[in-house]
Structure formats: structure tokens, C-alpha cells
Amino acid sequence: MASLRKKIFPVVILAAIAGLAVWLFLDDKAANPGPLSSAHEEIGDCEACHTPWKSITDEACLACHEFSDASSLRPVIRFHEEERFCLKCHFEHRGLDARISKVDHTLFNGNLQCTQCHLDRHEGLFGRECRQCHEITSWRIKGFRHPPEGDTNCSRCHKAPGSHYDDHFWSLIEEAHFRAEKGKKKIPVQECWRCHITHKWAHMRMQHNLSD
């Protein structure tokens, strides 16, 4: 009897483990790697997105998301009409408040304008062809060097702040720093190099000697 119990006991344990494994495989929640985002939390059925043994297909996304009519889309997401590789940019199961988009620029076609999504920090001074300088994998420009100190074309890229267009502010500067040139032609605000140096905008060429 004891030896029979000894033989049956391990079989029962192994069967229990095998049963647990089958139950875990059949239960959707057991494989859930994390909560869905608030946009998708209503979807209860895993197979609504995961086609069994085939991963998540774009068709499953497009069953709910409509991109065929470009005019119905916000400008920043109009590129969806051209390219459909949802999983390249969108992720899930990262929590209710998680961001589920990380854009892969390499998927965009040439017709897409950067300014459709990005703010032009240069305020149009450099034109609209961002890709002449910027690459799509990094916003930084490789090997960029600021023009040397002798360069006087600052206004080609930089725009003076609003204060510099204020007559009172400008007259004070002219009074203090350009006394010698007083009476001559008015100094234009675009001649940044008269006060600023190139390696840091806040660095001034002139010392503020108030006793002067």
C-alpha cells in the first residue's frame, strides 16, 4: 500500500503541474504582459488584436481605425493614409496612461513635409527643405560649426527678440554704447555683431561700465 502511494504521489503531482500549464495556456489573462492604454482598455478579447499564431496584423488595427479618407484626418496624422505598418510605431500593454506611439521616421515617404508635424524653430528663415540639413534619424546636424566671430550675417539665421525693436530700449543702447557715432546714421538692429559674439548669445562684446 505504501509503495503504491509512493508511486501514485509523483504521478499526481506531475499531472497537477501539467494541468496548471494547460490552464495557464488557455487563460487569456495569464499571458497578459500589462494593462492596455486607456484608448484600448475597452477591448476585452485578446484575439480581437492578436490573430492566433500570426501576431498582430495591420488589418486588425484597421478594423477599428479608418485612414482611407485623408480629408477626414488631422494634418499631423495624414501620413497614415500612405503607410500602414502600425506596429512599427505603436505599442501596447504599457499601462493606462502610457504613450503608445514612437514614430519611426524611416517609414515616411518623400512627400511628407516635416512641418506637418514639427514646429519650424527657424521660423521659415531656412526654407522648407528641412532634410537638406537634418537627417530623419537624428535632429542634430552632424559636423555643424557656428560661423566664425568675424561673420556679420547673424540675421540670416537669428531674429532679434522683441525688446530690440522697442525704441526706448534701443535709444538707451545707442546712448550708452554708440555715443561716438551719435548723429550719424541710426544703427540697424540686424547688426547683432556690434554687441554679441558668436559662441554664446548672452556673451556681450561690450563691458557695462556704468561710470562711463
Place this chain on the structure above:
Amino acid sequence: MVAKKNKTDVFLALFFVFLILGYLVHQSETFAGSFPGHILGIAGSAFIFLALLYPFRKRVLGKRGKENPLDRHILYGLLGACLVVVHSAHKFSSLIGVLTFLALLVLVLSGIVGKFLYRKVNRALRVQKGDLKLLREHFSKTKEELKACQFATEQGNEREGEGIVPEGDQDMAKACKDLLDEAYAIAEMEYSISAFEWTKKLFSKWVQVHYLLTFFLLAMLVVHVLTTFYYGIRWLP
């Protein structure tokens, strides 16, 4: 042999480094499901399966000792566990993932118990049995030579060797006292051996637990792999 032992210790240390320090520096939501993450997971599982060769060769093919070294089993097991820890990237969210990782952790811990305690108990038992045999042989031989010794049986006298005859013969009395001490040493060693044997018997259950944990890990591993394929692998086209 020494180099092999060092290797297992290094991998044991590595396992804990990956487990504890990795928690601080390598936590990722997506690494386990990425291409390099999967490669690490597959490699880790392959090493765990290689570790299974040891019990297979021992139980099925009957190969023991140098033909089937335990160190290789420990080495493959630890190497597999290290790779699986990195594969997990310390992301424990799905029930299956958590159970698989816990099964691995408990299995490694039970392996450590086996490596450090079970082997030590076995060795100590072997050494003590050898010592006991020598002591018994020496005792029987001396006892034959010292037939004149008669030991008091009253309590309290034994340790001091009092009541040993013949009285007056100091050398004889000392020899008889030594013989008595030897008898006590044999009794203590027998007690110690019985304790070690009890521990060894207990550890025979440990091997069963180790097997059970291995089966549990394999079952979880199969479910983990099946669900991964069922719900889809992102990096596959």
C-alpha cells in the same frame, strides 16, 4: 578540476550579480520581446536543456562519476539561468512570465543547496565512516592486548577512568584509560554518523524536490514559448 569548480562559483556569483544589480541597471519593457532578447532567452533555455543531460545520463544510461560530471550540470544550469535573467530584463508582469522566472529562481536555489550541503554531507559521512572503521579496528586490537583492564560501570567514574585495575601499575592504568577514551570516541562518532545519515536520508527527498522543480520549470517554459508564438512575435516578418 579546480578550474571547473572556480567556473561554477563564478557563474553562481554572476547569476546573483545579474539578478540583483541587473534590477537596478537593466529594466526594460520591450527587451524580452525584441530580437536580441529572444536570442538570449533561446540560448538560456538551450543551456537549461543541456543541464538535463546529467540526470538523463545518470538515471537512464547509468553513467556516474567522471563519466558524467556534476560540475558540467551546474555550469550549464547557471549559465542558462544567467542568460534567462538578462532575457527577462527584470520585467515581471504576466503570470506565466512570473511563474517561469520564479521556477527558475527556486530551482537554482535548490541546486545551490545541493551543491553546498548535500555534497558536504556525503563527503563528511564517507570520511567519518572511514575513521570509524579505523578506530574500531584499533580498539579491538588494543582491547585484546589489555585484557586485564576492567572498567567500572558506576556512573560518574567512567570519564575519569577511575576503578581501572590493576591498581598500582601506572602505565597499565594509563593504557586502560586511553582505551576507555577510544570507546567514548567511537560512541560519539557513531552518533555523529547516525545524524549525518538522517540528514542524507532527508536529502534524498531533496533530489525529488529538485526533479519536481525542474519539471515545473519545463512546464512553465513550454507554456511561455507556446503563448509567445500564439500571441505573436513582433520582430518576425
